[in-house]
Amino acid sequence: MAASNGGAPLVVFDFDKTIVDCDSDNWVVDALGATGRFDELLRHLPWNHAIDAMMGELHAEGRTAEDVRACLRAAPLSPHVAAAIRSAHARGCELRVLSDANAFFIDAVLAHHGLAGYFAGTDTNPAHVDPAGRLRIRPYHEFAAPAPGHGCALPSCPPNMCKGKVMERILLQEEEAAAAARRRRRVVVYLGDGRGDYCPSLKLREGDYVMPRAGYPVCDLIAASPPAAAVRGWDGFEDLARVLLGIVDAEIARAVAEQGDAAAATTNVVVPDCRALPLPLPARQEAALLPQAVRVPN
Ligand SMILES: [Mg+2]
Numbered sequence: 581m582a583a584s585n586g587g588a589p590l591v592v593f594d595f596d597k598t599i600v601d602c603d604s605d606n607w608v609v610d611a612l613g614a615t616g617r618f619d620e621l622l623r624h625l626p627w628n629h630a631i632d633a634m635m636g637e638l639h640a641e642g643r644t645a646e647d648v649r650a651c652l653r654a655a656p657l658s659p660h661v662a663a664a665i666r667s668a669h670a671r672g673c674e675l676r677v678l679s680d681a682n683a684f685f686i687d688a689v690l691a692h693h694g695l696a697g698y699f700a701g702t703d704t705n706p707a708h709v710d711p712a713g714r715l716r717i718r719p720y721h722e723f724a725a726p727a728p729g730h731g732c733a734l735p736s737c738p739p740n741m742c743k744g745k746v747m748e749r750i751l752l753q754e755e756e757a758a759a760a761a762r763r764r765r766r767v768v769v770y771l772g773d774g775r776g777d778y779c780p781s782l783k784l785r786e787g788d789y790v791m792p793r794a795g796y797p798v799c800d801l802i803a804a805s806p807p808a809a810a811v812r813g814w815d816g817f818e819d820l821a822r823v824l825l826g827i828v829d830a831e832i833a834r835a836v837a838e839q840g841d842a843a844a845a846t847t848n849v850v851v852p853d854c855r856a857l858p859l860p861l862p863a864r865q866e867a868a869l870l871p872q873a874v875r876v877p878n
Contacts, residue, residue, distance in 0.1 A: 586763070587835020588672035589789070589828060590754065592747070592780070594772035595679035595686050595704070598793065599665075601656040601817070604685040605631045611651040612638055628705060628740035631682070632717040639714040645684070648715060652688040658817035662693055664824050669698045671828050674766075676750070677702040680741045680776050682717045684708070703746045721745070736775040736801060744779030751783060767831050769824065771814075772798055784809035789827050791820070 596603045605627075609618040614634060621630040635648070669675055675698055677686060684707035690696040707717045719740030723729035730742035737744065751768065758765040770780055773793035778801040781790040786808045792798045794815035802811055812827060814820040 586839070587767075587832040588668075588674075589767040589769045589831050590674045590676070590750075591668050591769045591824065591828070592676045592678050592750065592771070593665075594770075594774065594777050595677055595681045595689075597773040597796065598771050598820075599657065599661055599677070600689055601658060604652065604655060604681045604689070607655050608648055608651045608685070609634060611654070612643060612647065614638060626723075626739055628680075628717065628719045628738070635715040635717060639712070644713060645709045645715045648684070649688045652685055653692045655689055657689065657693055660817040660821045662695060664817075664821035665695055665698050667821070667825055668828055671825075671832060673828055675699045677704065678743050678746055678750075678770075678780065679704040680720075680738060680743070680774075681705070682707040684715055684717070703743075703750075705740060732779060734779050736778045738776060741776065742779055743776055744783050747780035747783040751785075768809075769827055770809075771820065771824070774798055775801065778802065781807045781809065786810075791823060791827075793820075 593599050596605075600607075606615075606618075609615055609631075614637070617637065618630065618634050621633050624630075625633060638648075665675060677690075677699055679686060679702070682705040683702065686702055686704055687696065690699065703720070705717055705720045707715060710716050721727075721730040721739075721741055723739040729739060730737065730745050732742035732744055734742070734744065747770070751765075754765045754768065767788055768784055769789040769791060770777070770784060771791040771793075772781070773796035775797045777792070777798040781792070781798070781802060784790055784807055788809040789812055790802065790807055790809045791812050791814055792802055794813045799813065812823050814823045
């Protein structure tokens with residue numbers, strides 16, 4: 581349980597190349613020696629369908645879900661990222677994952693590194709192991725006809741997942757919670773690297789932050805058409821930790837200063853000398869009714 585802290589932002593992490601320093605789909609496929617066949621599947625299928633088909637082929641060859649999990653335990657995850665996650669949580673931040681990987685891969689990595697308990701939720705492509713032991717990966721937004729798909733027109737959003745739609749839902753929940761508690765909406769910080777991270781960045785508002793990974797595709801999109809949120813780039817995972825915790829600390833300090841100002845405004849009310857004030861109207865009327873002093877000639 582995070583420490584309660586009114587100014588601590590909600591921090592939303594992309595997963596591939598943000599929490600782990602790899603694309604987890606490619607990592608698993610490469611580790612299981614199926615790179616060429618995956619490339620072939622991608623010639624005919626959208627990515628999300630191709631990784632599901634790839635898991636089917638591997639299962640048919642006798643590879644188990646546990647084999648996949650074992651690959652994921654070896655995926656590179658910087659100690660600076662793990663430290664940033666723990667430190668942000670300790671400062672009172674709520675943490676979420678918003679990823680176009682899948683629930684099985686993300687859960688396997690976070691559990692292995694002891695990080696699962698720091699996250700309040702994950703929005704990603706659903707996955708499960710079916711009764712035959714085959715890992716199934718489904719799209720977050722069903723898009724095969726007759727499903728309508730996510731409806732976002734941005735070309736940077738893949739057909740199976742518009743992270744912007746998810747961010748809209750997160751922001752709406754934040755606004756509703758803030759209204760119910762009669763407080764300002766929490767600041768949101770979003771970290772990502774890929775083209776799919778551009779749409780959620782655009783949904784953030786002034787006062788929020790987007791943290792793009794320097795030199796990665798989301799940076800070009802942000803440079804061409806910046807979001808309303810403040811942009812704070814990071815270059816390497818030590819820098820990710822420094823930039824993120826800098827934002828968190830600054831926002832907490834700002835909230836503390838605002839609380840101090842509000843308290844001062846209520847306790848430092850200047851009480852004027854009441855004798856200098858004009859009497860309120862009923863008191864004036866009462867004074868008029870008092871017996872007047874009789875002037876006595878000397
Ligand atoms: Mg990514």
